[in-house]
Amino acid sequence: MKKTISLEKKIKKIFVRIVMFVLGKAIQSASRWDSIVRHEVARWPDGFTVALEVLPWGPRMSMKKQDGCLKYLGAGPGDVNLLISFKNIECAFLVFSGLMGSEQGFIEHRMTVKGDLAVALSLIRIINLIEVYLYPGIISRRLVKRVPGLSMKQHLLRLYIMLIGIPTGL
């Protein structure tokens, strides 16, 4: 029987692919300039690779620790040290559309983790912070347990990530 993927799922896949790009670039930029993200990444082994994918056929994004920072690699290599797989596009859409926090997604088994759990939790903490940067307070309060009070420097960094970090990855 011929299988037909619904238009709704196709649109969700495109949406998730775009958000993965934005998230990847934002994390790459934050790993250069944000002290909290740098502190998290400092404890990852050098050359460590991580990918987020949607089962069974993607979309997919991957990153690598390089020179102390995280580099966004697009869909990236097949073999990675840490693989976080969303069980289906509906699970991924919940998390990537801001309807559900990444931590809640993990708690609700929306994704599986293959690899070092400590690094996976560190990545979730990084994504939490990026969500606070990217979303207005009214949304981020639903996504993370405690919204940290941002300093003036962090507010400027937030602007930098949105205006320069995401388009250029710098």
Add this chain to the structure above:
Amino acid sequence: MLPSYYEFINPVKIVSGNKAVDNLPYELDQLGAKRPMVVTDQGVVMAGLLKVVENAIADSKLSIGAVYDTTPPDSSLEVVKEIAGIYHSNQCDSFIAIGGGSSMDTAKGVNIAITEKSDDLSRFAGAEMLKNRLRPFVAIPTTAGTGSEVTSVAVISDTENNVKMPFTSHYLLPNVAILDPRMTLTLPPKLTAATAMDAMTHAIESYINLQKNPMSDAYATAAIKTIQENVVNAVKNGKDADTRLALANAATMAGIAFSNSMVGLVHSLGHATGGICHVPHGIAMSIFLPFGMEYNLEKASGVIGELLLPLGGSELYAATPKSRRAEAAIKIIRKLQTDLYSLCGLPMNLKDAGVPRNRLEQIAQAVMDDGALTFNPEAVNQADALRILKLAYE
């Protein structure tokens, strides 16, 4: 209220009752096993508990392929490798793990090494890294606390690199767990209290934290009620087989609960304190439990209040206004702490447990690396953890 989504698994067959160990040959036969390997420790041997198992096997068509009876308190890669060699050379085909968490975890580690035909266990560390069904595995707990007989987790130390490697996979769930009161009758009072408080913490944290679901709630509340009703008597009168069996069942129920809804802050504090200052896990759980409940009051006072029913009974629950139930539940845990301290000297604070004050900062830092924090209702940062450690100090 139902969670928007949850998952629950417990395929472990529970065999519970007096002389339940005598069903071991039947259960192994059902699993197609003929030459099981026994993994246990010297404490079990000295208490004469290995004999109980050997007697059961002797009167059957099975034969024990090998016995490894020197499992250390901390499972390690070296020990796993050594046992795997013994398993192979004796042509064993299944496992009987007898003991506490260490024997169970070690046997689970060996089972991974055997099934995956690999000396390098680190390849399978982490979550859901196993792809193959493991060899038949029967767990016979000799403490009523860890719940390892029904959990999908094993922790093995890599002593060379000084790290503890967690393995989680539903393949690590044993096929059968046998709860026989004979296996816990000789547990000393202090160890009985500590392991029971470990089980109590599993149940309470699984009920409070963010991955709770109706199935785990049912197991958790049944476990809490059973522990509360039996722990003091088990400490006072260790030879009471009914009480021992009740506690063994409670620990297993708590294990099923937390294996499906995870633990939280109390375990994070306990893991860090145990890792740095070698405080036994059950003692750490007993010390931190009321502080963990208090810390979560703002986010979870409703569910903590619900625990007053299994902890205090229906009359106290009905007589306590809803707004006061959470505090009343915590008060009962504190009273239990005091009772266990006076009965068997179970430490009530970190100072009594031998923790040097100057290690608190280091412990607080280690807390932040513990995965259980993810499931805790309230967010926790290093300053929060240090504050709780100071409160629990003396």
